[in-house]
Amino acid sequence: MVEQMHTHHEVDECVAALHQVHAFLHNELLEADADAIRHHLHACERCMEQYEIETAIEEMIRRAAVAKAPSSLHLKIRSMRIGREVS
């Protein structure tokens, strides 16, 4: 998987945090892992930015789903995702 935003200053901690951001958003992490992510997000501006983008995308998808938006919009939204597989 490619972390496009992290090619310049790739830090293991950031990579790990970003890999878990989705699970974190969905409350799928163990409490200890969630704490670690939360802690990292507050300490790391770049990851916090990424987290906010992911949160915004999640919200858009939720609204698009409710509004029964055309699938082209979903594709557009998904293409905005950074370094993440499309499910």
Ligand SMILES: [Zn+2]
């Ligand atoms: Zn980070």
